[in-house]
Amino acid sequence: MVRTRIAPSPTGKDVHVGSVSTALMNYAWAKKNDGQFIIRIEDTDQTRLVPGGEKRMLETLEAIGLHADESPLVGGPYAPYRQSERLAVYKKHAEELVQKRKAYYCICKPERLDEMRKKQQAVKQIPKYDRYCYFHQEEIKNKIVKGEKYVIRLFIPNKKIIFNDLIRGQIEVEGSNLDDQIILKSDGYPTYHLGVVVDDYLMKITHVIRGEEWLPSTPKHIVLYEAFGWSLPLFAHVSLLRNPDKSKLSKRRNPVWTSEYLEKGILPEALLNYLSLMGWSHPEGKEIFSLEEYVKIFDIKDVQKTAPVFDPVKLEWMNGEYLRKLKVQSLKLKVLGFIGKNYPEGIVEKTIPLVQERMKKLADYLPLCEFFFQAPATWQVDLSGKKDFFNRVVGVLEKVNTWKATAIGEAMQKLAKELNIKNSQFFMDLRVAITGKRISPPLNESMEILRKEECLERVKKLT
RNA sequence: GGUCCCGUCGUCUAGCGGCCUAGGACAUCUGGUUUUCAGCCAGAGAAUCAGGGGUUCGAAUCCCCUCGGGAUCACCA
Numbered sequence: 001m002v003r004t005r006i007a008p009s010p011t012g013k014d015v016h017v018g019s020v021s022t023a024l025m026n027y028a029w030a031k032k033n034d035g036q037f038i039i040r041i042e043d044t045d046q047t048r049l050v051p052g053g054e055k056r057m058l059e060t061l062e063a064i065g066l067h068a069d070e071s072p073l074v075g076g077p078y079a080p081y082r083q084s085e086r087l088a089v090y091k092k093h094a095e096e097l098v099q100k101r102k103a104y105y106c107i108c109k110p111e112r113l114d115e116m117r118k119k120q121q122a123v124k125q126i127p128k129y130d131r132y133c134y135f136h137q138e139e140i141k142n143k144i145v146k147g148e149k150y151v152i153r154l155f156i157p158n159k160k161i162i163f164n165d166l167i168r169g170q171i172e173v174e175g176s177n178l179d180d181q182i183i184l185k186s187d188g189y190p191t192y193h194l195g196v197v198v199d200d201y202l203m204k205i206t207h208v209i210r211g212e213e214w215l216p217s218t219p220k221h222i223v224l225y226e227a228f229g230w231s232l233p234l235f236a237h238v239s240l241l242r243n244p245d246k247s248k249l250s251k252r253r254n255p256v257w258t259s260e261y262l263e264k265g266i267l268p269e270a271l272l273n274y275l276s277l278m279g280w281s282h283p284e285g286k287e288i289f290s291l292e293e294y295v296k297i298f299d300i301k302d303v304q305k306t307a308p309v310f311d312p313v314k315l316e317w318m319n320g321e322y323l324r325k326l327k328v329q330s331l332k333l334k335v336l337g338f339i340g341k342n343y344p345e346g347i348v349e350k351t352i353p354l355v356q357e358r359m360k361k362l363a364d365y366l367p368l369c370e371f372f373f374q375a376p377a378t379w380q381v382d383l384s385g386k387k388d389f390f391n392r393v394v395g396v397l398e399k400v401n402t403w404k405a406t407a408i409g410e411a412m413q414k415l416a417k418e419l420n421i422k423n424s425q426f427f428m429d430l431r432v433a434i435t436g437k438r439i440s441p442p443l444n445e446s447m448e449i450l451r452k453e454e455c456l457e458r459v460k461k462l463t
Numbered sequence: 464g465g466u467c468c469c470g471u472c473g474u475c476u477a478g479c480g481g482c483c484u485a486g487g488a489c490a491u492c493u494g495g496u497u498u499u500c501a502g503c504c505a506g507a508g509a510a511u512c513a514g515g516g517g518u519u520c521g522a523a524u525c526c527c528c529u530c531g532g533g534a535u536c537a538c539c540a
Binding site for chain 1: 466488535538
């Protein structure tokens with residue numbers, strides 16, 4: 001049975017797209033193998049919690065279609081799925097390690113540790129705890145009994161730690177390069193290291209697929225697994241999404257919160273499709289495919305080691321492809337949902353065919369179609385000297401009886417010829433008169449939708 | 464700085480010792496369609512496969528070194 005998980009921390013306003021990227025792989029791997037995909041909230045840092053962050057995160061994940069089989073929302077056999085509700089579990093396990101002499105109490109003050117680190121760095125040594133408390137455990141225990149605050153540290157043995165990564169192969173690290181990690185904080189909360197290891201084990205996670213940033217701490221986790229006497233899950237460390245300057249994707253260079261993309265009218269399907277192409281490619285070279293298809297053919301072993309640059313331009317291209325494939329009815333509903341209920345459905349529906357292939361994201365609709373709902377108040381071209389011209393236009397338009405795009409077009413073409421004005425010039429002036437803009441959906445069709453009276457009114461305004 | 468990871472067009476990638484005078488996609492540029500903008504169609508430029516050494520009849524593909532980039536070193540995750 002395959003069980004995967006993502007373990008986000010609610011320390012931001014929403015899910016990071018990078019998290020969605022690894023979530024997608026976890027989801028795909030679980031589903032491909034008829035397993036379960038789990039969401040566990042790692043909220044053990046009380047100082048960095050963002051109110052509402054967890055809720056938004058879970059909602060967004062759900063909204064884009066990455067449904068969890070077990071999570072704080074849907075529950076599951078290993079509940080609770082929120083670490084702050086599992087404190088007793090971690091404490092018990094930490095104490096167990098102390099009993100086994102694999103971990104020890106420490107009451108060293110942060111000031112002393114800081115000073116020590118500074119000294120070590122000054123002589124270019126690896127900053128490491130000096131194990132003072134390890135060598136004075138009995139004395140320390142007495143102080144703790146009397147109420148002294150303490151943490152629990154993991155004892156890192158002096159030996160080579162070797163593990164296999166599904167994506168990167170065998171990785172070796174010397175234990176002597178590692179610091180004795182704090183696994184239980186003085187506030188009783190576990191640190192990440194204890195939390196993940198205990199929960200991944202108890203929740204029977206088989207594949208730990210997570211960001212590359214965790215690679216350096218994986219040896220510490222291995223030590224923990226060994227200290228508990230537990231067998232290891234399989235590890236797969238996925239490369240981090242990058243900014244154009246190759247640094248880790250950050251809000252300075254790109255929107256990083258998933259909701260920021262959804263709010264621009266990027267479709268969840270397109271986002272997932274694009275993200276799936278970061279560090280992985282379809283065996284047939286296809287670029288557009290469904291989540292369902294991805295799940296079927298995804299394989300961890302095909303995941304690339306290099307860290308990809310996240311390209312919002314290609315994302316938008318792909319989103320445009322998705323938009324163009326939609327049925328008018330379905331695009332209409334999406335546009336309506338996006339722009340709000342104040343716009344008349346009938347007109348939105350009629351305008352969709354005119355703009356569908358011009359849109360890259362839902363947010364492109366309104367700038368293109370605003371004029372259908374509101375007469376222009378400003379004009380992108382100065383039309384003040386063209387009163388005579390517009391008078392002629394009004395005269396001809398008034399005589400158009402069947403108000404259809406073709407009839408309007410023919411009448412206007414004829415007038416252009418009569419006036420000896422180039423089509424491009426003629427229609428640009430008319431376009432700006434009707435829409436206010438130099439760029440618009442096809443004019444004749446737009447005028448048809450707008451109705452005769454409305455068009456006449458707009459043109460007359462310029463006479 | 465220590466440790467670990469990575470290195471094919473601007474970007475995402477294909478490539479798994481001969482099919483590579485390195486393929487596709489986005490972006491860019493040119494032409495066509497045209498009443499603007501898109502879209503669509505056709506085409507172009509763009510990678511000494513980071514560099515240097517090996518191994519081999521043969522290397523983008525295997526090995527070594529150098530360089531470059533990134534991640535990480537907290538009572539943060």
